[in-house]
Amino acid sequence: MTVRDAIRAGLIDAARELGAPEPIDPVLERPRDPAHGEWATNLALTLARPLRRKPADIARALAEHLHLADIGVDHVEVAGPGFINFHLSASANARGLLDVVRLGERFGRSDVGAGRRVNVEFVSANPTGPLHVGHGRQAALGDAIASLLEWTGWDVSREFYYNDAGVQITNLGRSVQARIAQLDGRDVPIPEGGYHGEYIREIAERYVVTHPEDPKGADLDVITRFAVQELRKEQDLDLQAFGVRFDTYFLESSLYTDGKVDETVRALIAGGHTYERDDALWLRTTDFGDDKDRVMRKRDGTYTYFVPDVAYHVTKWQRGFTRAINVQGADHHSTVVRVRAGLQALNLGIPAGYPEYVLHQMVTVMRGGEEVKISKRAGSYVTVRDLVDEVGRDAVRYFFLMRKGDSQLVFDVDLARSHSEENPIYYIQMAHARMSGIFRVGNIDPASITGEGVELDALAEPEEQELIKALLDFPALVAGAAEALEPHRVAGYLLDTARLAHLWYHKHHVLNEPPRLMNARLLLARATQLVVRNGLTLLGLSAPERM
């Protein structure tokens, strides 16, 4: 039992003695000001109304009923409008370090997920071009969210959905076909809505080489399949460079070949929320909160994109994912209501909030103080691989994760590639490297640090007490970030913790101190190394031993 849990239990008992109504759920938080102790609760403030007493009186009464000396609470004080502050002894605060080294790489994990299955879909780029910076943000975000869920006990499956059917794919094939014709000396323009990038020309060149039987590019089907295959290969290389792996690649085309789309349409019609108008088939999505109804089947007999989308999500449900999370760019937010409406119209017992969406805003790239213009149509844009090649995988991933998805992200290439302490990823990794350096220089195996026999009250310096608090907060932070699906909290936490680690390292020495002090500080160094490493690992970042 942690000190925090013990305080909580004591508060519940004390509140009960005062006649507080059940359930009693005291909130314990870290006071902003270290002078307010290690923990504080607003319990008295929340009990003021039901008990019809002044908060400060309740706080004093609670404090009198608390018996916490044996768990290391040095003293308790009532402050402000009725907060109760708990001041721990140095050793009580540091006791948690023993858990850190005991749990090692597992410190920070928890089990709220209880092994339930969750599907995390992200990137899902159309195979019509290389992955650009927006996909990069999504790859980093999706992978980190998946990782957060794993850390909190979920059975996670990472999924990539390929839109390899539809108009855009047709445009891709025609674009390549036009380039083949141009190679053949004919003046054929890129069709309207087509793709102009240099990579299209390269695919055309490869097609001609690998398909000697079709030098004029007559077979559009074969060309299209070839182009999709080539681009998928390219995207795989992009993802590989980024260190992201998927468990499942789901092809939209399979929904057609397996009859899932027709099946879904029949089920939607049977569900009674469809109607015919103007030679088209409509779904009454307004029954489920949409602002207007949507066409399912167009006049030309083909389906609109959201029909296969619904069919796709039915397969997720049928594959046993009672929870599904989609990470997408905010420019796709109009699909949210439609997909959910489609699923509701099927009457399959799928919850109304299924699937969950994490939408992220746009990315702009800055280099030399100027914005790098991105234009997909003109074929000039920064790809994920360009970025990884230029600044390294860790910097790219961290920069994409350090802002919350809701805010637009400015990617400063110059900062990302700099090896200075202004660069947050460098600064964090340096903290880890420094801790590792202590063990290297001292010729001590960090894994041998168990904390056994360490005199914890030796860790009495303010920098040590602050660092310890931060380290012990890691599991709660991971749990909160996972619940909110917000990896940026981990990124920010690592930066804050690294700062505390550097401050401690600058001011105090570990090696060559008297044994009592050295052993205690080795424990702290080991715990710091582990927590920073665990956080980096969680975000898909490396934790170098030296830099």
Place this chain on the structure above:
RNA sequence: GCGCGAGUAGCUCAGCUGGAUAGAGCGUCGGCCUCCGGAGCCGAAGGUCGUGGGUUCGAAUCCCGCCUCGCGCACCA
């Protein structure tokens, strides 16, 4: 016009799901350390949290109106 998101220090952004005197980095200013260096340390200034109401013991956080910016508003995905 409608929907979603954002608006917090000069700049880039946090703010732990409603708590105490709103924080960090960079930048600015002042001081210190330094054999070497793409260095380091300490301190200070800097805020009507876009704005006007509301909810309550208490609001940057929740609700409503308005303003500004971004993204969407196709029988494209």
